[in-house]
Amino acid sequence: AQRVTQPEKLLSVFKGAPVELKCNYSYSGSPELFWYVQYSRQRLQLLLRHISRESIKGFTADLNKGETSFHLKKPFAQEEDSAMYYCAQKPYSGTYKYIFGTGTRLKVLA
Amino acid sequence: GAGVSQSPSNKVTEKGKDVELRCDPISGHTALYWYRQSLGQGLEFLIYFQGNSAPDKSGLPSDRFSAERTGGSVSTLTIQRTQQEDSAVYLCASSLGLGDRISYEQYFGPGTRLTVT
Numbered sequence: 001a002q003r004v005t006q007p008e009k010l011l012s013v014f015k016g017a018p019v020e021l022k023c024n025y026s027y028s029g030s031p032e033l034f035w036y037v038q039y040s041r042q043r044l045q046l047l048l049r050h051i052s053r054e055s056i057k058g059f060t061a062d063l064n065k066g067e068t069s070f071h072l073k074k075p076f077a078q079e080e081d082s083a084m085y086y087c088a089q090k091p092y093s094g095t096y097k098y099i100f101g102t103g104t105r106l107k108v109l110a
Numbered sequence: 111g112a113g114v115s116q117s118p119s120n121k122v123t124e125k126g127k128d129v130e131l132r133c134d135p136i137s138g139h140t141a142l143y144w145y146r147q148s149l150g151q152g153l154e155f156l157i158y159f160q161g162n163s164a165p166d167k168s169g170l171p172s173d174r175f176s177a178e179r180t181g182g183s184v185s186t187l188t189i190q191r192t193q194q195e196d197s198a199v200y201l202c203a204s205s206l207g208l209g210d211r212i213s214y215e216q217y218f219g220p221g222t223r224l225t226v227t
Contacts, residue, residue, distance in 0.1 A: 004152070006152075032214065034214070043113070043114075043218045043219065043220055044153075044201065044203075044218040045217075045218065046215050046216065049214060086152060086153065088153075090214070095165075095166060096141065096143070096158050096160075096165075096166070096212055097155050097158070097166050097168065097169065098143070098153075098155055098216070099155065100145075100152040100153035100154075100155075101152050102150070102151055102152040103152055
């Protein structure tokens with residue numbers, strides 16, 4: 001079965017330190033990959049997707065098909081980055097059955 | 111404008127009872143999704159609608175679960191004969207339709223927390 005794996009349930013970093021949230025997917029075709037974020041007491045919202053190759057709030061994510069990874073990175077973490085982050089994939093065209101990982105809680109310490 | 115709304119926000123029910131969860135998508139969004147988030151789990155896809163039809167119901171965990179959407183707007187997720195393992199947060203999301211395709215961006219509702227005692 002297709003699966004999205006986020007190996008870390010909790011990641012704590014100090015403010016100003018680099019952060020990398022890991023995501024691996026299982027589908028070997030051409031999936032679309034996304035990162036969603038949920039800040040405290042807010043709704044889940046899209047952060048970025050791999051096709052756009054943009055930086056949002058300083059975060060970037062590169063799709064590595066060889067390693068089937070889509071890790072989320074930010075060079076200098078801020079306290080306001082503390083949130084729950086979910087990696088998601090849309091496996092292939094023709095279906096809208098998104099598969100989400102179990103999420104990683106990021107805590108940025110002052 | 112209003113975002114996706116869900117009701118009720120919290121529901122406590124006794125095992126064996128039926129429950130209905132409601133989702134009001136963003137006006138004009140033709141795609142609607144239901145997910146389940148159990149404790150310590152990610153979001154589990156249940157079903158999605160394109161208009162009033164549900165092309166993929168494969169995520170529904172059992173025949174106790176059903177969903178419908180009428181008028182291309184409001185959707186109801188019904189769980190019959192609830193079990194304790196049904197306790198979870200049920201999230202709804204909607205997306206804009208683009209012809210016969212759906213925009214990639216999903217807008218999520220606040221969720222309904224269901225507790226089965």
